[in-house]
Amino acid sequence: MMAELGKLLIGLGIVIFVAGIVLVLLGRTGLPLGRLPGDILYRGKNTTFYFPLATSIVLSVVLSIVLYVIGRLKR
Numbered sequence: 001m002m003a004e005l006g007k008l009l010i011g012l013g014i015v016i017f018v019a020g021i022v023l024v025l026l027g028r029t030g031l032p033l034g035r036l037p038g039d040i041l042y043r044g045k046n047t048t049f050y051f052p053l054a055t056s057i058v059l060s061v062v063l064s065i066v067l068y069v070i071g072r073l074k075r
Helices: 002-029 053-074
Strands: 040-043 048-051
Touching: none
Parallel strands: none
Antiparallel strands: 040 048
16 A cells, blocks of 8 residues: 555656646746736736636646547557
8 A cells, every 4th residue: 555655656746847847848938828818917906816717728728638649549
């Protein structure tokens, strides 16, 4: 049981590491993720509310396609 938990933690660590590298590389490309036209930004006197609606939709579609392709390749 402990060996399986250890493998799970190592796997999660690798996934988080890869996600961090991808985010750093995307930040250097100059893509406007987080600043798309459909993102909601409200600035009041003392508050700021930001909801990346369009960015969330784009990332969801891209991840869905990637996971679909990976699933098809494993069959």
